[in-house]
Amino acid sequence: MTSDKLMNFVAEKWDREVIPELSTYIKIPNKSPMFDPGWSDRGYMDEAMDLLETWARDQPITGMQIERIQLPGRTPLLLIEIDGKGDDVVLMYGHMDKQPEMHGWNTDLGPWIPVLSDDKLYGRGGADDGYSLFASLIAIMALHERGLDHSRCVIVIEGCEESGSYDLPFYINLLSERIGTPNLVVCLDSGAGNYDQLWVTTSLRGMAGGTLRVKVLQEGVHSGDASGIVPSSFRIVRQLLDRIEDPYSGQIKLDVMHVDIPEERQLQAQEAARLLGAEVYSKFPWNEGMQPVDTDLQQLVLNRTWRPALAVTGADGLPPLLDSGNVLRPQTSLKLSLRLPPTLSGQKASQILKETLEKDPPYGAKVEFEIEKSAQGWAAPATVPWLSAAVNDASQTYFGPKAAAMGEGGTIPFMNMLQERFPEAQFIVTGLLGPHSNAHGPNEFLHVPTGKKLTAAVADVLHRHYTNRGAPSQVDDTPN
Numbered sequence: 001m002t003s004d005k006l007m008n009f010v011a012e013k014w015d016r017e018v019i020p021e022l023s024t025y026i027k028i029p030n031k032s033p034m035f036d037p038g039w040s041d042r043g044y045m046d047e048a049m050d051l052l053e054t055w056a057r058d059q060p061i062t063g064m065q066i067e068r069i070q071l072p073g074r075t076p077l078l079l080i081e082i083d084g085k086g087d088d089v090v091l092m093y094g095h096m097d098k099q100p101e102m103h104g105w106n107t108d109l110g111p112w113i114p115v116l117s118d119d120k121l122y123g124r125g126g127a128d129d130g131y132s133l134f135a136s137l138i139a140i141m142a143l144h145e146r147g148l149d150h151s152r153c154v155i156v157i158e159g160c161e162e163s164g165s166y167d168l169p170f171y172i173n174l175l176s177e178r179i180g181t182p183n184l185v186v187c188l189d190s191g192a193g194n195y196d197q198l199w200v201t202t203s204l205r206g207m208a209g210g211t212l213r214v215k216v217l218q219e220g221v222h223s224g225d226a227s228g229i230v231p232s233s234f235r236i237v238r239q240l241l242d243r244i245e246d247p248y249s250g251q252i253k254l255d256v257m258h259v260d261i262p263e264e265r266q267l268q269a270q271e272a273a274r275l276l277g278a279e280v281y282s283k284f285p286w287n288e289g290m291q292p293v294d295t296d297l298q299q300l301v302l303n304r305t306w307r308p309a310l311a312v313t314g315a316d317g318l319p320p321l322l323d324s325g326n327v328l329r330p331q332t333s334l335k336l337s338l339r340l341p342p343t344l345s346g347q348k349a350s351q352i353l354k355e356t357l358e359k360d361p362p363y364g365a366k367v368e369f370e371i372e373k374s375a376q377g378w379a380a381p382a383t384v385p386w387l388s389a390a391v392n393d394a395s396q397t398y399f400g401p402k403a404a405a406m407g408e409g410g411t412i413p414f415m416n417m418l419q420e421r422f423p424e425a426q427f428i429v430t431g432l433l434g435p436h437s438n439a440h441g442p443n444e445f446l447h448v449p450t451g452k453k454l455t456a457a458v459a460d461v462l463h464r465h466y467t468n469r470g471a472p473s474q475v476d477d478t479p480n
Contacts, residue, residue: 002146003397003398003456003460005145005146006142006143006145006146006456006459006460007398007452007453007456009141009142009145009146010138010139010142010452010455010456010459011452013134013138013141014134014138014448014451014452014455017055017134018131018134018135018138018451019116019121019448021051021055021134022114022121022126022130022131022134022446023114023116023121023123024051024114025048025051025052025096025125025126025130026112026113026114026121026123026124026125026126026130027112027113027114027123028044028047028048028051028112029044029098029101029111029112029124030044030045030047030048030096030097030098030125030159031044031097031098031099031100032097032098032099032159032160032161032162032163033075033097033160033163034160034162034163034164034372034373035099035100035162035163036100039075045075045076045096045097045159046076048096048130049068049076049078049096049157049159052078052096052130052133052157053066053068053078055133055134056078056080056133056137059137059141060141061082061137061140061141061144062083062144063082063083063084064080064081064082064083065080065081065082066078066079066080066081067079069171069174069175071167071170071171071174074160074167074170074171075097075158075159075160075167076159077156077157077158077159077167077168077171078096078133078155078156078157079154079155079156079175079178080137080153080154080155080157081152081153081154081155081178082140082152082153082154082155083152084149084150084151084152084153084466085149085150085151085466086151086152086466088151088152088183088184088465088466089151089152089153089154089179089180089181089182089183089184090150090151090152090153090154090182090183090184090185090186090462090465091153091154091155091156091179091182091184091185091186091418091422091425092132092136092153092154092155092156092185092186092187092188093132093155093156093157093158093185093186093187093188093189093414093418094129094131094132094133094136094155094156094157094158094187094188094189095129095132095157095158095159095160095161095162095165095189096125096130096133096157096158096159097158097159097160097161097162097163098124098125098128098162099124099125099128099162099439099440101124102440102441102442103442104441104442104443105442105443106442106443109122109123109442109443110123111123111124111442111444112124114126116448119447119448119449120445120446120447120448121445121446121448122443122444122445123444123445124444125444126444126445126446127431127432127433127437127439127444127445127446127447127451128189128431128433128439128440128444129188129189129431129432131188131432131446131451132157132188132189133155133157134455135188135451135454135455135458136153136155136186136188136458137155138455138459139455139456139458139459139462140153140459140462142455142456142459143459143462143463148459148463149463149466149467150462150463150465150466151184151462151465151466152180153462154178154179154180154182156171156179158171158414161189161412161413161414163373164207164373164374164375164413165375165412165413165414165417168413168414168417169417172417172421181422181424182418182422182425183422183424183425183426184387184425184426184427184428184465185415185418185422185425185426185427185428185429186428186458186461186462187412187414187415187427187428187429187430187431188430188431188432188454188458189412189429189431190204190408190410190412190429190430190431190433191408191410191431191432191433191434191437191439192430192431192432192433192434192450193272193275193276193279193404193406193434193435194275194276194279194434194435195434195435195447195449195450196399196400196401197395197399197400197401197402197403197404198391198394198395198398198399198403198404198430198453198454198457199403199404199405199406199430199434200391200403200404200405200428200429200430201380201405201406201407201408201429201430201431202265202268202379202380202405202406202407202429203265203305203306203342203377203378203379203380203407203408204342204377204378204407204408204410204411204412204415204416204429205305205306205339205340205341205342205377205407205408205409205410205411206339206340206341206342206344206345206346206349206375206376206377206411206416207337207338207339207340207346207373207374207375207377207411208338208340208346208349208350208353208371208373208374209335209336209337209338209350209371209372209373209374210335210336210350210353210354210369210370210371210372210373211333211334211335211336211369211370211372212237212240212333212334212335212336212357212367212368212369213331213332213333213366213367213368213369213370214233214236214237214240214331214332214333214361214365214366214367215233215330215331215365215366216230216231216232216233216236216330216331216363216365216366217230217328217330217331218330219330220327220328220329220330221327221328222326222327222328223326223327223328224326226328227328230328231362231363231365232328232329233317233329233330233331233332233365234329234332236332236361236362236363236365236367237332237334239362240357240362240367241310241312241334243356243357244310244338244353244356244357245310249293250293250309250310252307252308252309252310252338254352254356256348256349256352257308257338257340257341257344257349257352258307258308258341259306259341259342259343259344261302261306261307261341262379265302265305265306265379265407266298266302268405268406268407269298269301269302269305269306269406269407270298271404271405272301272404272405272406273297273298273300273301275404276297277297278297279435280297280300280301281297281300283435283436285436285438301406301407304407304408304409305342305406305407305408305409306341306342306407307341308338308339308340308341308344309338309339309409310336310337310338310339311336311337311338311339312334312335312336312337313335313336313337314334314335315332315333315334315335316332316333316334317329317330317331317332317333318332336353336369337373338353339409339411340377341377342377342378342379342407343377343379344377345376346374346375346376346377347374347376349374350371350373350374351371353369353371354369354371357369375411375413376413376416376417377411377416378412378415378416378419378429380427380429381419381423381425381426381427383426384426386464386468387426387428387461387464387465387468389464390460390461390464390465390468391403391428391457391461393460393464394456394457394458394460394461394464395457397456397457397460398453398456398457398460399453399457408429410439412429415427415429428458428461430454431454432446432447432450432451432454434447434450
């Protein structure tokens with residue numbers, strides 16, 4: 001009965017408030033600073049934060065304090081403190097900046113056009129992760145509604161996660177006394193293997209990213225006159241990339257970019273592959289006839305979570321096809337994104353990548369690799385028994401099956417930062433980015449039923465945290 005009432009409260013709040021608020025949020029093109037250098041003057045970041053702050057202040061939560069903070073020259077941060085019982089602290093995290101538009105949206109969809117269809121709310125940033133503030137506060141309100149206790153909660157919503165969270169350390173240092181020492185961190189910026197159960201993220205890859213520029217001429221020249229004498233900048237780029245990646249297998253050639261994968265994570269990948277089956281790869285929008293890089297599902301999971309991989313995410317110096325005359329171009333630039341194993345230093349990998357690409361340039365070309373993004377991955381600490389039980393119970397209560405665990409291929413710099421700062425803390429990293437949700441790409445969506453269930457599950461875990469950590473002498477009383 002308690003869980004039914006809690007779920008009803010959560011579902012009603014989502015339908016009445018969250019979906020309309022998120023629809024407005026999606027309309028705001030508040031791109032992360034890396035993708036919009038003029039973000040401060042444009043005002044979209046302030047508009048998005050206004051929306052979140054206004055909604056939060058309207059919620060009838062006893063003992064809640066809200067402060068919006070913006071250090072000079074930095075993105076804004078929303079800090080929410082909610083009184084609780086006991087001495088423990090829960091830190092809840094999300095972000096409100098967005099990735100850029102990306103081409104390829106369906107004709108009836110768009111990055112800044114909210115569309116609710118078949119339980120999916122389409123548009124940029126809803127699931128990644130504008131919903132996080134709403135879910136965090138509603139989970140706490142659901143406990144209050146049912147008369148269930150929780151520890152003190154601190155919610156942090158930042159504005160530059162998609163740019164590497166470079167502002168966040170300054171805020172964490174500034175607010176360290178107010179935050180305290182969390183012993184549970186809840187992050188709602190991750191993914192899910194399916195929409196059938198609660199998924200917990202056990203690792204996140206790091207990243208070494210930047211722009212590779214190769215210049216061979218001061219200006220473009222007639223290709224018939226110069227080809228065979230002047231080396232193509234594109235061919236030089238290909239040679240340089242071959243230093244990093246095997247062009248046939250996609251494997252990263254640099255041994256230093258690889259780590260030993262813990263046996264526990266290998267077994268976890270095996271179980272995730274068993275649960276997901278072909279969905280490990282079929283969730284992607286393949287062209288007809290395309291195949292994944294391996295037929296072994298466990299290896300595909302490990303490739304995505306514990307092995308380095310290179311992606312070229314942008315290019316410059318290449319004119320559109322209609323404008324491409326017979327010209328040997330003076331330069332080629334590529335945006336590189338090298339995903340890294342969770343335990344490998346992002347700064348170290350970025351420096352090695354720069355040295356490898358710039359060393360001994362072919363034909364004496366001008367080669368430069370500008371490091372733009374160095375992010376450390378994250379590997380979860382061992383989960384204590386009560387938290388494992390709480391997560392499984394919450395999954396079975398609101399989803400049906402028990403919880404599942406898997407690493408994720410993306411990067412959340414904040415997680416490693418927090419683990420280093422609070423080494424005794426437990427972590428729940430989860431989210432709504434399941435199959436076909438396509439974060440960062442076209443047709444991104446939030447699966448609304450999973451959003452409701454995840455919110456209720458978080459409420460369960462917050463209460464269990466209090467009864468098992470905040471008040472260990474009390475009998476464990478979950479709202480199941």
